[in-house]
Amino acid sequence: MVSGTALRGAGAVVGAAGEAAPLRVLIDGVQTGLVPVWDRGIGYGDGLFETVLIRNGAPCQWSRHLARLALGCGRLGIPVPSARCLEGEARPLIEGLDAGVLKVLITRGTGGRGYRPPAQPQPRRALLVYPLPVWPPDCYTRGLSVRYCLTRASENRSLAGIKHLNRLDNVLARAEWTDPEIAEGLMLRDDGQVVGGTMSNLFLWTGTTLDTPLLDRAGIAGTVRALTLELAAGLGIACRERDLRPADLNAARGLFLTNALIGVWPVRRLDGRDYDPGLLPWGLLKAVAQAAQTAEWPTP
Amino acid sequence: MVSGTALRGAGAVVGAAGEAAPLRVLIDGVQTGLVPVWDRGIGYGDGLFETVLIRNGAPCQWSRHLARLALGCGRLGIPVPSARCLEGEARPLIEGLDAGVLKVLITRGTGGRGYRPPAQPQPRRALLVYPLPVWPPDCYTRGLSVRYCLTRASENRSLAGIKHLNRLDNVLARAEWTDPEIAEGLMLRDDGQVVGGTMSNLFLWTGTTLDTPLLDRAGIAGTVRALTLELAAGLGIACRERDLRPADLNAARGLFLTNALIGVWPVRRLDGRDYDPGLLPWGLLKAVAQAAQTAEWPTP
Incomplete structure (x- = not known):
């Protein structure tokens, strides 16, 4: 289980992250919340995401999310992360969580300045866990x-x-x-x-x-x-x-x-x-x- | 003067940055190349950039770049970084550079999950220096x-x-x-x-x-x-x-x-x-x- 508190601290290195920080975060399998500012996700929005509902430590509609992610990767020409890899990383991250949100974020990774994507992109994947927003019960x-x-x-x-x-x-x-x-x-x-x-x-x-x-x-x-x-x-x-x-x-x-x-x-x-x-x-x-x-x- | 080599090393903490890394980078005035993955720039492309030609250690068309950046900030509702601040940070970064590219990147900063921008955004600014691309002389x-x-x-x-x-x-x-x-x-x-x-x-x-x-x-x-x-x-x-x-x-x-x-x-x-x-x-x-x-x- 990844410690949310520790990671909040790590994020604070580069700025006032405050309460905006996720509870837990994992980037390419590493316990960090930081990415290079020259990642193409930040430079061009060159990537995709999924927002997954977590109930009882497991994801809802997981296979639909994976299918849409794969469709998006295909459209953008970004190699699709394997379901096995995402599941392997997500399981310990959301284990024991009664309710929450898992955000899966995939970018084309780093690349030189300029729009042209690298011929062999090395995508970056981030898994972020947030509390579930509260809506009026009725x-x-x-x-x-x-x-x-x-x-x-x-x-x-x-x-x-x-x-x-x-x-x-x-x-x-x-x-x-x-x-x-x-x-x-x-x-x-x-x-x-x-x-x-x-x-x-x-x-x-x-x-x-x-x-x-x-x-x-x-x-x-x-x-x-x-x-x-x-x-x-x-x-x-x-x-x-x-x-x-x-x-x-x-x-x-x-x-x-x-x-x-x-x-x-x-x-x-x-x-x-x-x-x-x-x-x-x-x-x-x-x-x-x-x-x-x-x-x-x-x-x- | 910021060391490019040192910063490449810092960038490598979270992934294979390789030759894609800028020569020099400064984020909110700090010698780091790292930002939290929950910055709204990466989540939604919520920000702006300028690509400035550097000649003889100075920027070309600087006031036009600042004017367009201000226009963009106004459109997106992001507080405009002061010219004084950007100049103060850019000067030592591009000093002594015969030719190069200065990328100025402004994001709305971090914020909670979800599209809604924070009421009081704390924008993040990154200055990145790259070599000038080479084009055929004719x-x-x-x-x-x-x-x-x-x-x-x-x-x-x-x-x-x-x-x-x-x-x-x-x-x-x-x-x-x-x-x-x-x-x-x-x-x-x-x-x-x-x-x-x-x-x-x-x-x-x-x-x-x-x-x-x-x-x-x-x-x-x-x-x-x-x-x-x-x-x-x-x-x-x-x-x-x-x-x-x-x-x-x-x-x-x-x-x-x-x-x-x-x-x-x-x-x-x-x-x-x-x-x-x-x-x-x-x-x-x-x-x-x-x-x-x-x-x-x-x-x-």
């Missing part, structure tokens, strides 16, 4: 207030869907509000299409069909988004990935959000418009919420 | 071969123009070719508009007018781009920032590229089409090349 049943953000989602077909490190659009969108009553902000593309929340995927329930934004030009295709589409299909609910506009959201029977940490969040209110979470397909929502927080290591 | 007069990239430029109106750390599109575009005969690749927006080179700005000479892509949705507005527009106006040359397409480039009398390190590069060939660098407005090109590499510290 948000799952009562639903949440959501707003529209002014900051538009960055668009690039080569980068859409994967969880890469170029996330300034999400940062600027999330900086737009401080009201603690607002749990999430929705982001649009420049042409007005809805992409999703700053940190979540959006689903729209028409009463008969489940719609979610097509993420071909912007956004991140979340693991719980994939889980939701899969469980919905299993329940015989028709699903569509498509072009959604604010007008479609206005006309919806209900809305909900998903991500790996929250699972499912019904929307109660969006920019002054009220929705009745009771009208959502709760059979599906319950199945998603349960599956999203079922933790287990794959059988070795 | 490229300035003979011109260079350039290609079109398949990777499209990322689009976001809030981020266009500034030199932020979300540069995966440039990385993927630069990874498209290894042929050393090709010096640069041009990137388009998804709608087919030309944005510029992966690491340079593009100018098109019609014979009477200087055109350069309007960077309202993508691209970086370079310091030498601004210098070129200013010098051209001074020489009575009409300039337009506008929507340029490959067809406009095909019809051009000539093309040239600019950036802070290369100054000016005439284009000799673009994807099989030949251009005669002799037809370019050389009075302007010479003035830009000279101004781009004139180094001096501001009078204290």
Whole structure:
């Protein structure tokens, strides 16, 4: 077990890390929190990450996270870290943790100055453990207030869907509000299409069909988004990935959000418009919420 | 004067840094090359950089670099580092260096997990010194071969123009070719508009007018781009920032590229089409090349 306190101390060498530091961190298998400032992750956002929910000392939806990471590595041309290596490093790090967050961060590693990636990149992998954020206990049943953000989602077909490190659009969108009553902000593309929340995927329930934004030009295709589409299909609910506009959201029977940490969040209110979470397909929502927080290591 | 060798050794603590390491590096005024992996620069590309040409121990176009950095900090909501502080740290770092590159990197610093920026960010600043890349001696007069990239430029109106750390599109575009005969690749927006080179700005000479892509949705507005527009106006040359397409480039009398390190590069060939660098407005090109590499510290 890695000591969080010791590592906080190590991080403080180069600056005021303070309470922002993770509880535990491991870089390339070494107990350190430090990387060279010329790592391409910092220079260009040249890498990927996964945010994994930890329950009872094990990761939730681990194989989905690994699959998305592999997809992202393939897109960026970064060698995929082996599942065996990540599991071997993650197991002792999250052992004994009732609830928490494991962030897996992969960069292309160091390389010369300039955009050109090294021919033989030596990726750097960091595993960071954080406490699980606390949300109001009734948000799952009562639903949440959501707003529209002014900051538009960055668009690039080569980068859409994967969880890469170029996330300034999400940062600027999330900086737009401080009201603690607002749990999430929705982001649009420049042409007005809805992409999703700053940190979540959006689903729209028409009463008969489940719609979610097509993420071909912007956004991140979340693991719980994939889980939701899969469980919905299993329940015989028709699903569509498509072009959604604010007008479609206005006309919806209900809305909900998903991500790996929250699972499912019904929307109660969006920019002054009220929705009745009771009208959502709760059979599906319950199945998603349960599956999203079922933790287990794959059988070795 | 900071020892490059010593710092390479420090960098090697966390991984195989090898020849990728800068000659000298200073982080928040401290002789270290290491930052916590939970810095928001690495997590989200939440920061900015400048690439400054060093000649005779002094920076070229220093005030333009500072101005763009301040513009970028304003856009991202990151406190602007003072010119006095940056100068004070840069002076001893580049002293005695005949030629080199100073990379100034500013991040929002550390912060908790999640996109939301801290209310009181404590930015981190890193100054890195690299050797100046070597280009063929005749490229300035003979011109260079350039290609079109398949990777499209990322689009976001809030981020266009500034030199932020979300540069995966440039990385993927630069990874498209290894042929050393090709010096640069041009990137388009998804709608087919030309944005510029992966690491340079593009100018098109019609014979009477200087055109350069309007960077309202993508691209970086370079310091030498601004210098070129200013010098051209001074020489009575009409300039337009506008929507340029490959067809406009095909019809051009000539093309040239600019950036802070290369100054000016005439284009000799673009994807099989030949251009005669002799037809370019050389009075302007010479003035830009000279101004781009004139180094001096501001009078204290």
